[in-house]
Amino acid sequence: MSQELNDQEIxxxxxxxxxxxxxxxxxxxxxxxxxxNSQQILSEYNDxxxxxxxxxxxxxxxxxxxxxxxxxxxxxxxxGKIQLFVSIDNVCPGEDKTFYTSVVxxxxxxxxxxxxxxxxxxxxxxxxxxxxxELTVLSxxxxxLPVVKVKDGETFDAFSDVELRYxxxxxxxxxxxxxxxxxxxxxxxxxxxxxxxxxHGAIEVDTPVLQSIPGGxxxxxxxxxxxxxxxPFYLRIANELYLKRLIVGGFDWVYEFSRNFRNEGIDxxxxxxxxxxxxxxxxxxxxxxxxYTEKMMEKIAIAIHGTTEVPFGDKILSFKAPFKxxxxxxxxxxxxxxxxxxxxxxxxxxxxxxLHIQTDKSMGKGKLIDEIFGGKCEGNxxxxxxxxxxxxxxxxxxKKHRSKPGLVERFELMIxxxxxxxxxxxxxxxxxQRARFEEQVKLQERGDDEAMxxxxxxxxxxxxxxxxxxxxxxxxxxxxxxxxxxxAIQEVLFFPQMRPENL
RNA sequence: GAUUUCGUAGCUCAGCUGGUAGAGCAAUACACUUUUAAUGUAUGGGUCAUGGGUUCGAAUCCCAUCGAAAUCACCA
Numbered sequence: 001m002s003q004e005l006n007d008q009e010i011x012x013x014x015x016x017x018x019x020x021x022x023x024x025x026x027x028x029x030x031x032x033x034x035x036x037n038s039q040q041i042l043s044e045y046n047d048x049x050x051x052x053x054x055x056x057x058x059x060x061x062x063x064x065x066x067x068x069x070x071x072x073x074x075x076x077x078x079x080g081k082i083q084l085f086v087s088i089d090n091v092c093p094g095e096d097k098t099f100y101t102s103v104v105x106x107x108x109x110x111x112x113x114x115x116x117x118x119x120x121x122x123x124x125x126x127x128x129x130x131x132x133x134e135l136t137v138l139s140x141x142x143x144x145l146p147v148v149k150v151k152d153g154e155t156f157d158a159f160s161d162v163e164l165r166y167x168x169x170x171x172x173x174x175x176x177x178x179x180x181x182x183x184x185x186x187x188x189x190x191x192x193x194x195x196x197x198x199x200h201g202a203i204e205v206d207t208p209v210l211q212s213i214p215g216g217x218x219x220x221x222x223x224x225x226x227x228x229x230x231x232p233f234y235l236r237i238a239n240e241l242y243l244k245r246l247i248v249g250g251f252d253w254v255y256e257f258s259r260n261f262r263n264e265g266i267d268x269x270x271x272x273x274x275x276x277x278x279x280x281x282x283x284x285x286x287x288x289x290x291x292y293t294e295k296m297m298e299k300i301a302i303a304i305h306g307t308t309e310v311p312f313g314d315k316i317l318s319f320k321a322p323f324k325x326x327x328x329x330x331x332x333x334x335x336x337x338x339x340x341x342x343x344x345x346x347x348x349x350x351x352x353x354x355l356h357i358q359t360d361k362s363m364g365k366g367k368l369i370d371e372i373f374g375g376k377c378e379g380n381x382x383x384x385x386x387x388x389x390x391x392x393x394x395x396x397x398x399k400k401h402r403s404k405p406g407l408v409e410r411f412e413l414m415i416x417x418x419x420x421x422x423x424x425x426x427x428x429x430x431x432x433q434r435a436r437f438e439e440q441v442k443l444q445e446r447g448d449d450e451a452m453x454x455x456x457x458x459x460x461x462x463x464x465x466x467x468x469x470x471x472x473x474x475x476x477x478x479x480x481x482x483x484x485x486x487x488a489i490q491e492v493l494f495f496p497q498m499r500p501e502n503l
Numbered sequence: 504g505a506u507u508u509c510g511u512a513g514c515u516c517a518g519c520u521g522g523u524a525g526a527g528c529a530a531u532a533c534a535c536u537u538u539u540a541a542u543g544u545a546u547g548g549g550u551c552a553u554g555g556g557u558u559c560g561a562a563u564c565c566c567a568u569c570g571a572a573a574u575c576a577c578c579a
Contacts, residue, residue, distance in 0.1 A: 006512080006513060006548075006549095007513090007530065007531085007547065007548050008513055008529075008530050008531095009513080011530065011531070012530095063539085063540095065538050065539065066535090066538090066541095067535060067537075067538055067542095068535040070535090070537065071536095071538095072538050072539070072541090074539085083539080085537070085538090087536055089536080109530090110529075123537045123538075123539090124537045125538065125539065127537090127538090129537085143513075144513045144530075145513085145514085146513075146528095147513095147528060147529055147540095148514085149528075149540040150540075151539090154540090156515080156540060157514060157515045157516090157527075157528055157529090157540090158514090159514065160515075161510095161514085161515085161571090162571075162572070163510090163570075163571045163572080164514090166571095175514090218578090219578070220577090260579085262578070264578050264579090265576080265577055265578075267573095267575095268572090270577090270578065274579070276579080358576090374578095418579080419579060420579090422579085450577095450578085473579090475579055489579095498571085499569085499570065502552095502569075502570080
């Protein structure tokens with residue numbers, strides 16, 4: 001960071017110096033006791049009763065409007081903004097008026113934190129305000145805050161540069177209330193999910209982020225190195241295999257909000273680290289999981305929007321259960337006209353060619369079907385839809401379908417044309433699992449750099465016996481985007497990953 | 504990783520076909536004891552992302568680099 005200060009930064013440092021010369025500590029250590037927040041006062045003040053006559057409140061100065069011997073401040077606390085009325089005689093009742101003429105009118109800036117004590121009243125123009133009797137400087141801001149003004153719902157001089165907003169999220173949160181709202185909604189969503197799971201007896205657990213064998217998903221991992229052990233570690237791409245080990249260990253229902261890391265491109269729907277809720281329930285199958293998932297989704301929508309109908313862009317997404325269910329082969333048939341259910345690799349390659357889907361040598365049968373679905377079908381499922389019964393080649397951790405040969409008991413939940421969740425009846429046959437891993441090794445040898453590694457300890461766990469289990473992974477960031485009507489994942493992550501800034 | 508667009512004062516933006524920069528807000532000073540995008544008067548503030556090049560002269564044209572966004576590719 002350049003050490004050169006601009007005029008406003010210099011002025012603020014000078015003000016800090018003046019405060020100090022007056023014996024005022026701009027960064028006092030003592031606690032400032034607050035008895036109400038802005039929202040309580042604004043919603044509960046009654047001018048007939050004259051309540052809130054002994055208010056102590058603190059916040060950040062968002063605007064200053066000096067009228068001479070009277071100055072209006074708007075301060076912002078966690079709940080909103082409230083106006084302060086500071087008059088020279090109220091704040092300096094004696095002969096000495098210097099506190100008002102120096103501190104109040106010259107040394108305070110937008111961005112500073114202050115605490116005040118006073119009484120609530122209504123100004124001539126009808127705004128509930130606090131008549132300040134005592135004002136304490138709590139923290140001096142040395143950088144100017146962007147000043148966003150709003151009149152009649154129209155915003156002026158919005159702090160809107162996305163690069164600045166993401167890099168300096170703290171500023172974004174201070175001046176853009178809608179950004180704060182988005183993150184509060186995300187938090188509420190996570191809380192709703194956690195409550196829902198806890199109510200049903202699920203146990204929240206933590207599993208390793210540093211793994212020597214990255215498993216549970218098809219993705220390129222980040223690699224790191226442990227110095228003392230002198231071995232490579234990978235940042236987890238999924239926590240699936242660990243949660244299943246816990247099912248083996250006798251926990252019947254476990255969940256984890258898992259921060260996953262994948263070494264892939266960054267765009268408006270991808271961040272290198274992202275959050276997936278995974279949970280596994282013993283003695284259940286994927287039908288049960290579909291029922292449970294749609295109930296959970298319905299609950300989230302209602303908790304946030306008060307209804308199952310959720311606005312997203314120019315669409316309305318209906319989270320009213322039950323959701324539509326369609327087999328992947330039927331979906332492909334519907335949107336491409338091809339029945340790929342009986343096709344071999346060669347025939348699938350031909351279909352891809354006809355549909356102008358790019359292929360390469362590393363792609364096996366499962367991958368080709370996935371490409372066709374991803375390229376031609378996925379985007380059509382706007383309303384929440386379960387795509388079910390995937391080909392076995394695509395799903396190395398999934399139990400074979402009870403009645404449909406070549407398929408597995410798996411579903412993906414599609415919303416707004418994107419995959420939001422992925423779930424299955426978990427494969428618990430250790431011999432079958434070993435064979436599936438070996439298939440993955442063959443794919444690796446063909447050049448598929450996302451094929452899974454064999455996790456021998458996981459196989460050992462399965463050999464001790466895992467009850468029939470259903471598990472799911474739900475993309476929390478993507479779900480948050482849907483619930484907050486945001487088109488970019490960066491808008492639902494406090495600190496989205498960016499190239500380092502040259503400071 | 505590819506293509507396109509963008510980067511001008513603390514913030515939001517003007518700056519047409521090249522003639523060394525403007526506005527609003529913010530800041531500074533003064534006035535004003537109920538303002539509300541407060542107002543009025545005056546003032547200061549920018550190596551125009553960075554480095555090269557073309558030119559008598561570059562914010563403007565060309566090249567490279569750095570950052571961002573959109574569309575692809577990869578994926579959740």
